[in-house]
Structures are given as C-alpha cells and as structure tokens.
Amino acid sequence: MTSTSAVRSMHGRFNRLLMRLLKIGIVGTLLLMLAAETFSSSADDRPPMVSWLSWVQVAVSLFVIGVYVWYRPGRKRWIAAAAVASLAMTGLDMVYDQGVRGVGTAELFALGLLMLFAVRHWDAPPGRWVAFATGTAVMLIGFRLFDEELESAAVGGTVLIFMTMTTVIGFGAYLRSMDKLRRETQEEVRQAERLELAREMHDFVAHHVTGMVVLAQAAQVTNTDPKKAFADIEEAGLAALTSMRRMVKMLRNDAEGAGTNPLGDLAQIEDLVERFSREGTDATCFISPELAGNTVAPEIAATAHRVVREALTNVRKHARGATRVRVVVAAASGNGLEVSVRDDGRAARGKLSDSGGGMGLLGLGERIEAVGGQLRAQARPEGGWETAAWLPRESAVPAE
Numbered sequence: 335m336t337s338t339s340a341v342r343s344m345h346g347r348f349n350r351l352l353m354r355l356l357k358i359g360i361v362g363t364l365l366l367m368l369a370a371e372t373f374s375s376s377a378d379d380r381p382p383m384v385s386w387l388s389w390v391q392v393a394v395s396l397f398v399i400g401v402y403v404w405y406r407p408g409r410k411r412w413i414a415a416a417a418v419a420s421l422a423m424t425g426l427d428m429v430y431d432q433g434v435r436g437v438g439t440a441e442l443f444a445l446g447l448l449m450l451f452a453v454r455h456w457d458a459p460p461g462r463w464v465a466f467a468t469g470t471a472v473m474l475i476g477f478r479l480f481d482e483e484l485e486s487a488a489v490g491g492t493v494l495i496f497m498t499m500t501t502v503i504g505f506g507a508y509l510r511s512m513d514k515l516r517r518e519t520q521e522e523v524r525q526a527e528r529l530e531l532a533r534e535m536h537d538f539v540a541h542h543v544t545g546m547v548v549l550a551q552a553a554q555v556t557n558t559d560p561k562k563a564f565a566d567i568e569e570a571g572l573a574a575l576t577s578m579r580r581m582v583k584m585l586r587n588d589a590e591g592a593g594t595n596p597l598g599d600l601a602q603i604e605d606l607v608e609r610f611s612r613e614g615t616d617a618t619c620f621i622s623p624e625l626a627g628n629t630v631a632p633e634i635a636a637t638a639h640r641v642v643r644e645a646l647t648n649v650r651k652h653a654r655g656a657t658r659v660r661v662v663v664a665a666a667s668g669n670g671l672e673v674s675v676r677d678d679g680r681a682a683r684g685k686l687s688d689s690g691g692g693m694g695l696l697g698l699g700e701r702i703e704a705v706g707g708q709l710r711a712q713a714r715p716e717g718g719w720e721t722a723a724w725l726p727r728e729s730a731v732p733a734e
Contacts, residue, residue: 357403360447364399368392368440375435385434387427391478394423395441402444410455413448414464420445420471427478436478442495445472446502453506454513472499544650545570545613552614566613573609599635600625600663603642607661610646617646617659624665631728637705638663638673638725644698645675645721653679653719666724670707674722676714695721 372392375381382388401416427436445468452465480491546567553563600621607619642661649656656679666672699709707725714720
C-alpha cells in the first residue's frame with residue numbers, strides 16, 4: 335500500500351511538471367510570435383513598431399498573455415478584463431488607422447485559450463456573458479490582422495478564426511462536462527462513505543452499549559460488588575467514547591488520528607476480546623504471527639475487526655449460557671486469512687429478529703463480499719455457534 339501511494343505521488347508530481355512545462359512552452363511561443371509580429375515587415379510595408387498604436391496593441395497583447403499565465407479557476411473576472419481590453423483596442427484601431435499592419439496574432443491565440451477557460455467555467459462569476467465577450471473579441475480581432483483591400487484573405491481568415499473558436503468552445507464544453515461528472519462521482523463516493531460510516535457508527539454503539547446493558551443486568555441478578563459493577567460499566571462507556579472519538583477524528587481528517595485505523599485493525603482485535611472477557615465471559619484470542627506487519631491490507635484488517643466485533647455482539651445478544659468464546663485469526667490458503675469466532679452457548683428462543691438481530695450479519699456479509707471474501711455463520715455440531723469469514727489479504731477491489 336505504501337508503494338502504491340508513492341507511485342501515485344510520483345505520478346502526480348510528473349503530471350504537474352508536465353503541465354508546467356507545457357504552459358512555459360505555450361507562453362514562450364506567444365512571446366516569440368508577438369516579437370516577430372511587432373518587428374517584422376514585408377518589402378512593401380513598414381514594421382508595426384513605427385506606429386504608437388502598435389505599441390498599445392503590444393501592451394494589450396502582453397496583458398492578455400499575462401491573464402492566461404496567472405489564470406486560476408475563480409479568477410474569471412480577469413478573462414472579462416482581457417476581453418474588454420481587446421475589444422477596446424480593436425475599436426481604437428478602427429478609429430486610428432496608422433497605415434501599418436496591426437499587432438494581434440499572439441493576442442488572438444491567448445484569447446482562444448482564455449475562451450476555453452470561460453466555457454469550462456461557464457457558471458463561475460461574474461457570469462456567462464464573459465464567454466460571449468471573449469468570443470466577440472476573438473472574432474473582431476480580424477479587423478486588425480487582415481488587409482481590407484484583400485477581401486478574400488479577410489473572409490478566409492475570419493472563417494478560419496470562427497472554425498478554430500468553434501473547436502475551442504467544443505473542447506471547453508467537453509472539459510466542463512468532465513468536471514461535472516467528476517463532481518457527481520465525488521459526491522456519490524462521499525455519500526457511500528457517509529453510509530458506510532453510519533453503519534460503522536451503529537456497530538460501535540451496538541457493541542459497546544450492549545456490553546453496558548449486559549453488565550447492568552448481571553449486577554441486578556448477582557451479588558456483584560456495586561463499586562465493581564459501576565467500574566465495569568464505566569470502563570465499557572469509556573471504550574465506547576474512545577471508539578466514537580476515533581470515528582470523529584476520521585470524519586474531521588484530524589492529524590492526531592494518523593497511525594490508528596478508526597475502523598479497526600488486527601492489533602485492535604486483541605483489545606476487543608480482552609474487554610469482552612472482562613465483562614464476564616471467558617474469551618481468548620489468537621492471531622497468527624505471520625499476519626503481523628503490513629501483510630494485510632488496511633481495508634481487509636478493518637473487515638476482520640468488524641467480523642469479530644459483530645460476532646461478539648451476537649454472543650452477548652443471542653448465545654444463552656455462553657461461558658467460552660474463542661477468536662482465531664489465522665493465515666489461510668489462497669493468500670488469505672480466516673477469522674473465526676466460536677462460542678458454547680445455546681441459541682436464543684424465538685426468531686432472531688425478535689431480539690433485534692439478523693441485520694448485522696446481512697450487512698457483514700455484504701461487506702465481506704465487497705472485498706472478495708466469504709462469510710459462514712452456522713450452529714456447531716458439538717454445540718454453540720460459529721461465525722467465520724475467509725478474506726483475501728489484499729482487497730479484491732483495485733485501487734483507483
């Protein structure tokens with residue numbers, strides 16, 4: 335799992351570096367294009383640099399390129415400023431004809447890139463009119479670039495600009511749809527996580543509160559020292575609070591929770607069994623040494639912890655007269671592990687649903703199947719009940 339995280343981090347850094355180099359290349363090309371357009375000329379024409387208006391156009395082009403360089407999502411107002419500046423510059427060029435070729439090719443390309451952002455962030459403030467203003471600026475910039483005397487060249491250039499802008503708009507709309515799909519997917523993942531956390535919260539509460547109820551009932555029918563009974567109930571309550579804090583830390587992504595799996599792991603199974611044993615039932619736990627370390631994926635360890643927790647909760651609720659519970663987590667064939675919880679109690683009278691049971695095993699089975707495992711819950715021939723699960727050591731669901 336650690337190597338996978340390292341690969342993801344390296345892949346992310348490589349993508350960021352690639353995008354940065356691509357942006358540097360685009361900006362460098364635009365600046366070279368602007369310089370060549372400003373200082374170059376044909377045999378019959380003067381270079382644009384001889385006109386003061388051309389230097390104003392250069393300044394506007396640099397401003398538009400700068401907006402592209404420093405644009406970030408949420409700064410759409412700068413796109414609006416670039417579009418308005420370009421439109422004003424085109425109007426000024428139409429009023430003051432200096433008799434030289436206008437400057438604006440680099441500005442045209444930069445506006446096209448800003449058009450992509452304006453369409454992609456269509457609903458961002460200050461509004462959708464920014465995309466229309468940018469498109470208008472792109473279409474009207476041809477008055478600066480094309481000689482009015484060459485009508486065919488002007489028409490052809492305008493058509494080319496229109497086709498290019500249409501392509502940019504289409505690509506921007508595609509990116510916008512992908513952003514929307516990504517947000518919807520993230521929301522679905524968050525909803526699934528919230529449902530999973532709700533199930534986990536229910537299991538934590540059911541496990542610990544059931545323990546406190548059992549202790550309180552035992553204190554009423556036995557000659558237990560009241561101080562000891564209250565101390566046991568207090569300890570069970572503190573354990574419940576600890577579990578709740580772990581869950582809250584995960585919800586808040588608190589750095590203090592780092593290093594502890596709030597949903598449980600193999601190391602926490604021993605603590606779970608030990609607390610169960612202190613509540614009046616002889617419970618022992620064995621975890622195979624070869625499962626120590628990082629040989630089991632975190633989600634598999636959390637699932638194993640949940641199997642034990644659900645089984646112990648069911649022992650409290652439904653196993654009448656249970657005196658012994660054995661919990662074993664051992665390596666199994668097929669690069670897997672087996673979690674088993676066996677008791678020597680008798681089944682409760684009546685339907686399981688009458689005492690509030692049944693749904694826990696159903697949810698547990700769904701979770702085990704989701705990671706590629708199998709659940710078995712059945713009565714033992716020699717008496718008692720067995721809850722066992724085979725789990726792979728690595729999740730069957732590939733990491734994204």
